[in-house]
Amino acid sequence: MxxxxxxxxxxxxxxxxxxxxxxxxxxxxxxxxxxxxxxxxxxxxxxxxxxxxxxxxxxxxxxxxxxxxxxxxxxxxxxxxxxxxxxxxxxxxxxxxxxxxxxxxxxxxxxxxxxxxxxxxxxxxxxxxxATIPPLSNGDTLGMVGQAEVMVKLRRQIRKVAETSAPVLICGESGSGKELAAQAIHVCSPRKGSPLVEVNCGAIAPSLIQSELFGYVRGAFTGATADRRGLIEAADGGTIFLDEVGDLPLELQANLLRFLQEKSIQRVGAVRSTAVDVRVIAASHIDLADAVAVGRFREDLFYRLNVLPIEVPPLRQRMEDVPLLAAHFLKICTAGQPHRVEGFSRQAVEAMAAHTWPGNVRELFNRVQRAVVMTEQRWIGAHDLGLQPADGTAGIDLDQARTAAERDVICRALMRVGSNITLAARELGVSRMTLYRLMDKHGIGNDPAVLAQRP
CATH class of the missing domain: 3.40.50.2300 (Response regulator)
Known part of the structure; x- marks a missing residue:
């Protein structure tokens, strides 16, 4: 560097x-x-x-x-x-x-x-x-942009679980990057030279999931004019990624459990099983333990999948990565195209820092992509991103601006760490007593719901 x-x-x-x-x-x-x-x-x-x-x-x-x-x-x-x-x-x-x-x-x-x-x-x-943030090499980032501590920890976990063939269960909110984590596990594994087959279990019609996953033989049903391999068999020697596995119907969950136990699949209409060597990575944005508790997911399948659990953090827990990701997406959206967009305005940067990103990384990419297309300025503004401008300082003196900024920084730090005073003080570089004094000075409580509603 x-x-x-x-x-x-x-x-x-x-x-x-x-x-x-x-x-x-x-x-x-x-x-x-x-x-x-x-x-x-x-x-x-x-x-x-x-x-x-x-x-x-x-x-x-x-x-x-x-x-x-x-x-x-x-x-x-x-x-x-x-x-x-x-x-x-x-x-x-x-x-x-x-x-x-x-x-x-x-x-x-x-x-x-x-x-x-x-x-x-x-x-x-x-x-x-x-838009010239020096990216880490792919070997360092595993294709996942971010230098926050939670991302460093995630990449470390990925390298560990990649060494084995045991099932992995990736949890995380929608849009947080679970698919990228699955791809990174496969690329780091000894199976990287074999196929990675990705399946969105929530995007396949329930009536087709059985034949799509396990395949079928000729004559199994009307229209089955030839034998066809399923997606699991297509991943033989490699990895299958079952995204949104919690959306699988209960009857299909039983078949998936049998495959995990016996390392073989049976095509629809077949009388014999076919042995396959496939590593399973599953992901879900819902808590599968909760789904088990209400009878929406099989408990035995949950324990079969949850051998090596990994959690992808939401974007609000790594806000320091927002500038890196925004610049990265800007490069992607402008690559190979004539454009006059040079970067993000000061107001856009402040608006991104103030936004809570409920749609996570996917939302950030979509907003940058829309801004590149729609902006008529050299510098992308907050309105181009569809974000409300952060509170301005027009009409107030320097002391008032500094007080407002200090209050805002404290609130954001508390939100990022779930109102943990010790962690917030460490992040802000002050003692716990100093943080308490500053919170009292600005009238800040540590209730996350209250903090989230602050202007």
Whole structure:
């Protein structure tokens, strides 16, 4: 991976101290001391992040702010962060510049940990805006985009279960990527050179499921003019993926159980069984244990399938992957086509971060695909994605904007971890007592239902 480069525009004496810290933190720092030099550098090289350090030096007057704004707008692929003295914020023009054109800001003296986190977030958003997020190799991602901890854990589980031939049961909400997980298991397994046959059990008419899965012999029923292999037999030596297995009728569940027990199938109308060597991966968006409890799914079949359980997390549990996925889908939707879409606007990024994604990854792909077709702008907006814009900051001062942002970040963190205070505090980088104090300050409870209703 290439080194992370940052442009540091130092307009005050604190710039040297900041530059030293950035270098110790792993950034390759390119420093300049005035706006003309910054514009020349930005014209020659690409920087994902730029840092303005404006502190104890001369105050930026209206002309300086206008020149700074022109510099920021001319470097649209770059995300800007500001380190500024309290006096700078007294200027309405400078406050408007920060609110309208900068990713974030911090008041001097620097809080190094917060600054590091701020710059990393700015870098990720710059990569999203440019749709050039460096993908991991297929060997690392197994075809599933995402760097969240839950996705790293999922890929680790997939590699483990792929080594065996025991049945796998994949659980997860609709649209979360269960099919991709099944494909990854097959590709990582010793059976990867043999067929992977995918069956959507909910998409086949009940009257046809038996013959589709197990095949039939000539004369078995009207229209059966020749022998035909079923989908299970077609997967001989490889893997069959039974998606939405919970939709199978009870009588077919008995036949599937017999196949799992005896490693053989019997075609419709046949008098003899046929041995097959097939690994079964099943998936369901419903809880099969609950289906067993109400008599909709056979208990013995459930235990046969649930040898190696895997759960694919919903998108709301890995919100940090939304920028990666959005950029990935944008590349897919624009590949090989003339287009003028360059990325996502600031409002679109904020709207995606605020959305709860009930349709998971499938919903995100559909929204990006629709936006690419329908937008008339170079940068996809929130309305192009069919999302409500996140609460804006127009008409409020910088302190109010920062308070609103702090409240919003706390609410989202609590929602992502199911209102677990310890996990939320760890994610936010504060102590539990500090988080309690902040929750009390903003009037935030830890009831998930209440959090989900917050604006």
């Amino acid at each position: 290439s080194a992370r480069k940052i442009l540091c525009l130092g307009l005050s004496e604190e710039a040297t101290l900041v530059e030293d810290h950035l270098q110790r933190s792993g950034w390759v720092v390119v420093r300049c001391q005035d706006l003309p030099a910054a514009r020349r550098l930005l014209a020659l090289r690409r920087f994902d992040v730029a840092l303005l350090v404006a502190g104890t030096g001369p105050r930026l007057d209206a002309a300086d702010v206008a020149a700074m704004e022109a510099c920021v707008h001319a470097s649209s692929p770059t995300e800007w962060v500001a380190l500024c003295g309290p006096g700078e914020l007294e200027s309405p023009a400078f406050r408007a510049l920060i609110l309208g054109s900068f990713f974030d800001y911090q008041v001097l003296p620097p809080e190094w940990r917060d600054l590091n986190r701020m710059l990393e977030h700015a870098e990720q958003r710059a990569l999203l805006r440019n």
